[in-house]
Amino acid sequence: MKAAFYTLGCKVNQYETQIMEQRLKEAGYEIVPPDSFADVYIVNSCTVTAESDRKTRQILRRLKSHNPDAITVLSGCFPQSAVERASKMEEADIIAGTKERAEIVNLIDERLKTGKRIVSVSSYNRHEAFEPMRAESFYGRTRAFVKIEDGCESYCSYCIIPKARGPVRSKPPEDIKTELQGLSEKGYKEAVLVGIDLSSYGKDCGLSLVDALKAACSTDIQRIRLGSLEPNVITEEFVETVIALKKVCPHFHLSLQSGCAATLKRMNRRYTPERYKEAVELLRERIPSCAITTDIIVGFPGETEEEFNESLRFAREIGFSQAHVFPYSKREGTRAAKMPGQISKAEKARRGHIMAEECRKSRAKFLESHVGKTYPVLFEAGENGGFEGFTPDYVPVKVNTEKDLHGKIVDTKITGWNADGCFGTVE
Structure with a gap:
């Protein structure tokens, strides 16, 4: 079985998507990109603006077009804050709130067994504890x-x-x-x-x-x-x-x-x-x-x-x-x-x-103000002989080099800048 995620919103949502991916992988699912053919598509939604809600529905429809027989899951902040409106989105086979992350595999299994549409959104209590969760990796990131x-x-x-x-x-x-x-x-x-x-x-x-x-x-x-x-x-x-x-x-x-x-x-x-x-x-x-x-x-x-x-x-x-x-x-x-x-x-x-x-x-x-100075840059993977990374003060830096800088912190001299950030050289 293949599963794909599409994440909207903040870095907290990105983290929680990672947790759900881990749980699906542990259950035997292969995680594929959201534009791929999959058996399950999960949209981890944001609800900060009305535009976020509109975009959520648009994405659900697009993902469903990759495989009309796939199970689609709407999870996250939108259904948690507006369960009635979320439930009216016929594009979603499973509606799950922000508290249902730990149950994501069980909810998909239930849908597979019964074929019935599922709405599972639990309320928060005043004195409940932080949900136990631990990320093990962030694919492709340093x-x-x-x-x-x-x-x-x-x-x-x-x-x-x-x-x-x-x-x-x-x-x-x-x-x-x-x-x-x-x-x-x-x-x-x-x-x-x-x-x-x-x-x-x-x-x-x-x-x-x-x-x-x-x-x-x-x-x-x-x-x-x-x-x-x-x-x-x-x-x-x-x-x-x-x-x-x-x-x-x-x-x-x-x-x-x-x-x-x-x-x-x-x-x-x-x-x-x-x-x-x-x-x-x-x-x-x-x-x-x-x-x-x-x-x-x-x-x-x-x-x-x-x-x-x-x-x-x-x-x-x-x-x-x-x-x-x-x-x-x-x-x-x-x-x-x-x-x-x-x-x-x-x-x-x-x-x-x-x-x-x-x-x-x-x-x-x-x-x-960074030009001419040297900063330790943590590099991500780049393209076409280049690498991109960030200084401690969060300036994006690009360098062209044949060295493998992925995942390394390397002293980098800043030689110039443009609207996208800085560029520099490494020894």
């Missing part, structure tokens, strides 16, 4: 993504994720150590710690993200990189820990969403632009070589031209190493979807273009 936290209790007004993921649950430090040590023994040099609300790690068990970092850095993994963080996690203790541990990459993705205090309040974000700036200044003061990346939403309901310009000025002042700019996407079931002052699609696109252009300027300055 960096491993390791989920250490699940759930979110922030309830941003535009976000449906708390409904899709339940309350905060944290992976025990000993389990983090065991998983990372196993990945190190298989040759992985870098691990990226990810979570739905990574900054809330330990909230459920009297720990903090500092405890997770200490556990991760006690293994033989050479680099630890952090996923998306909230600015409030950046404290003196946190920064001192990062400096002392040495393995933590100097790259911090701090979610901004808006540089306007009034907009942040409507978003129900738990910080102000002033607090955000304090976090950035602390990082840059103590770790001068660090990269600060972010996400920015434009066109949030009620955002006036003045508020947008305030956010634009803030982005210019911070000077991000990289920023992902998104037009606000109306998500049914959230408070923001019912807010007055919804912005037109054209206006959101205009503001998005202006914000993205401002962030491209600061990105260019950041990349240019």
Whole structure:
């Protein structure tokens, strides 16, 4: 039997797909690419935006066209947050929520035996533990993504994720150590710690993200990189820990969403632009070589031209190493979807273009600052005699060489840059 996966959304979803792939392989399935003929197609869905839901249905139809007799599975955040709407997708033979990952093989077996359509979406409980899971490999990658936290209790007004993921649950430090040590023994040099609300790690068990970092850095993994963080996690203790541990990459993705205090309040974000700036200044003061990346939403309901310009000025002042700019996407079931002052699609696109252009300027300055310097780059496999990898501060670097650099950390001199990243040479 052959099975294929298509993953939408964040790095947490990528990690969870890997876990499901492992379970199917253990059951005797051969994992094939999603554009191949397969007996089972599994779409691990995202539900951050309404566009995500539309894309999920489109992908299910496309995969089914490869083999009309295949079993199609819709799993993940979309059915967990909107089981009734997901159940109406006739393209899916099995509907499984985010809690059903461990049962994926059993659900497929049940479908094979009975031929009946299955809807299996369980609710979350307040005090349940982190689901035991351990990734063993990430095919074709030299960096491993390791989920250490699940759930979110922030309830941003535009976000449906708390409904899709339940309350905060944290992976025990000993389990983090065991998983990372196993990945190190298989040759992985870098691990990226990810979570739905990574900054809330330990909230459920009297720990903090500092405890997770200490556990991760006690293994033989050479680099630890952090996923998306909230600015409030950046404290003196946190920064001192990062400096002392040495393995933590100097790259911090701090979610901004808006540089306007009034907009942040409507978003129900738990910080102000002033607090955000304090976090950035602390990082840059103590770790001068660090990269600060972010996400920015434009066109949030009620955002006036003045508020947008305030956010634009803030982005210019911070000077991000990289920023992902998104037009606000109306998500049914959230408070923001019912807010007055919804912005037109054209206006959101205009503001998005202006914000993205401002962030491209600061990105260019950041990349240019690397030219002439030497950085340790962890290389992935490349094509046509070239290799691609990342510096500790998350700059993509390309080199042309006949040497086999795959999976190696090699000192690389940066000789130039373009919009896609830097390029350099190795000795």
